[in-house]
Amino acid sequence: MSPAPSLKDEAVVSLFSKYRDRDLVIKIAERIAEAAGGDPLRIMHVCGTHEWAITHNGLRDLLPEGVQVVAGPGCPVCVTPGGEIDALCRLALEQGVAVTTFGDVLRVPGYKWSLAEAKASGADIRVVYGISDAIRMARQETARDFVHFAIGFETTAPTTAIEVIKGPPGNFSVFASHKLIPPAMEYLLESGAGIDGFICPGHVSTIIGADAYRDLAARYAKPMAVAGFEPLDIMLAILNIALQRKRGVAEVYNEYARAVRGPGNKVALRAMEKAFKVTDAYWRGIGMIPGSGLGLREDYIKYDTAAKYGIAASGGERMPEGCSCGEVLLGTLRPEECPLFGRGCNPEQPVGPCMVSIEGTCAIAFKYSDLKLRSRRP
Amino acid sequence: MEVCLAVPGRVTKIEGEKAEVDIGGIRREASLELVSDQGVKIGDYVLIHTGYAITKLDEAEAREILKAWRDVARAELEG
Numbered sequence: 034m035s036p037a038p039s040l041k042d043e044a045v046v047s048l049f050s051k052y053r054d055r056d057l058v059i060k061i062a063e064r065i066a067e068a069a070g071g072d073p074l075r076i077m078h079v080c081g082t083h084e085w086a087i088t089h090n091g092l093r094d095l096l097p098e099g100v101q102v103v104a105g106p107g108c109p110v111c112v113t114p115g116g117e118i119d120a121l122c123r124l125a126l127e128q129g130v131a132v133t134t135f136g137d138v139l140r141v142p143g144y145k146w147s148l149a150e151a152k153a154s155g156a157d158i159r160v161v162y163g164i165s166d167a168i169r170m171a172r173q174e175t176a177r178d179f180v181h182f183a184i185g186f187e188t189t190a191p192t193t194a195i196e197v198i199k200g201p202p203g204n205f206s207v208f209a210s211h212k213l214i215p216p217a218m219e220y221l222l223e224s225g226a227g228i229d230g231f232i233c234p235g236h237v238s239t240i241i242g243a244d245a246y247r248d249l250a251a252r253y254a255k256p257m258a259v260a261g262f263e264p265l266d267i268m269l270a271i272l273n274i275a276l277q278r279k280r281g282v283a284e285v286y287n288e289y290a291r292a293v294r295g296p297g298n299k300v301a302l303r304a305m306e307k308a309f310k311v312t313d314a315y316w317r318g319i320g321m322i323p324g325s326g327l328g329l330r331e332d333y334i335k336y337d338t339a340a341k342y343g344i345a346a347s348g349g350e351r352m353p354e355g356c357s358c359g360e361v362l363l364g365t366l367r368p369e370e371c372p373l374f375g376r377g378c379n380p381e382q383p384v385g386p387c388m389v390s391i392e393g394t395c396a397i398a399f400k401y402s403d404l405k406l407r408s409r410r411p
Numbered sequence: 412m413e414v415c416l417a418v419p420g421r422v423t424k425i426e427g428e429k430a431e432v433d434i435g436g437i438r439r440e441a442s443l444e445l446v447s448d449q450g451v452k453i454g455d456y457v458l459i460h461t462g463y464a465i466t467k468l469d470e471a472e473a474r475e476i477l478k479a480w481r482d483v484a485r486a487e488l489e490g
């Protein structure tokens with residue numbers, strides 16, 4: 034076996050971690066201006082990591098006049114119904130089950146509680162890195178019932194699927210709140226949100242594949258590009274969308290081919306197909322989106338928390354009182370335009386879910402805003 | 412610990428369906444179950460999400476896109 038290349042091998046490392054070149058970014062911005070030809074171009078992305086990359090790198094400031102990139106519902110934690118959070122708090126508090134979940138879910142407000150508040154009141158709430166950690170805990174503590182709050186888009190759903198298929202222990206169940214991105218994109222296109230094209234999410238696409246968007250692009254005549262997370266990835270995707278529009282075509286360009294194949298990850302897709310059936314699902318702040326959720330199939334119903342504990346599916350799509358996350362998630366309002374942004378709502382005291390998750394558009398905007406400094410002043 | 416993050420890591424050890432990956436100098440365990448048909452070898456880069464490798468990163472494609480970025484910029488210069 035030949036030794037693995039050392040991490041010091043800059044050439045190799047830079048291939049996967051250092052696509053940063055300011056001059057190139059600026060040149061591509063100039064080409065975007067040419068391609069857009071002065072016409073307004075409104076592109077939506079649906080990925081928290083894209084929002085982070087765009088804001089962190091200040092890409093919006095580099096885009097020509099009229100070319101806009103707006104954030105859609107790309108934060109899975111933000112669209113998780115408040116009623117589900119309440120139901121899991123109740124389960125932990127009243128039935129003494131241990132609830133495991135991802136770190137940024139903890140402080141998201143339900144209507145009554147957040148999981149962090151339930152924990153402070155004595156509930157057994159544990160943060161895990163992934164579902165396999167939760168299952169390991171369940172195997173070690175057989176006297177306790179474990180419920181894993183499985184949130185996430187197509188990137189995360191296969192991890193739940195594969196563990197459920199393998200057969201977790203009897204004291205373990207999953208509250209599956211996974212959501213699917215293409216039906217949400219279709220919902221947004223149907224709602225006439227004035228979107229000229231989509232930057233398709235990079236990580237979700239590693240699973241579902243670039244081909245998964247072809248039908249949507251064709252039916253709605255909207256150019257799309259799957260993009261990675263470096264500034265140049267995103268700029269090239271925007272340029273491609275602008276060029277597609279100029280040429281009058283609506284295709285799916287796979288800019289992120291180093292990670293995304295056309296048909297996606299077949300092993301992951303097969304596992305999802307085996308474990309889940311497609312359901313309608315509530316997206317907090319948006320409403321019911323047909324065919325956008327995943328529920329465990331009959332074969333795996335014994336691992337289904339809702340069935341095991343008789344939790345009724347709750348709507349719970351309202352946002353907390355006074356919070357504009359719904360509009361933020363639809364890309365119709367920038368966080369800075371919310372009256373509470375930085376004045377009563379900040380990451381330390383979040384009002385809505387978009388300010389909690391590090392993938393939330395409000396939390397990202399806050400991190401890079403002037404208000405951050407101002408609101409901390411006494 | 413965030414839901415949707417995925418990070419690149421280099422595979423340093425493989426034992427059955429488990430791999431040890433180096434993520435920017437930190438070693439972690441990752442499952443290879445979801446990439447079992449992608450022929451992941453020691454030295455390969457994979458994207459890791461919540462403890463699972465979700466895709467192998469393709470070096471040839473990475474070189475392609477580097478070239479594409481440069482070409483785009485050059486086309487502009489030549490104009």
Ligand code: SF4
Nearest residue numbers: 356358371378385395
């Ligand atoms: S700033 Fe706070 S209250 Fe306003 S939309 Fe964002 S999370 Fe909701």
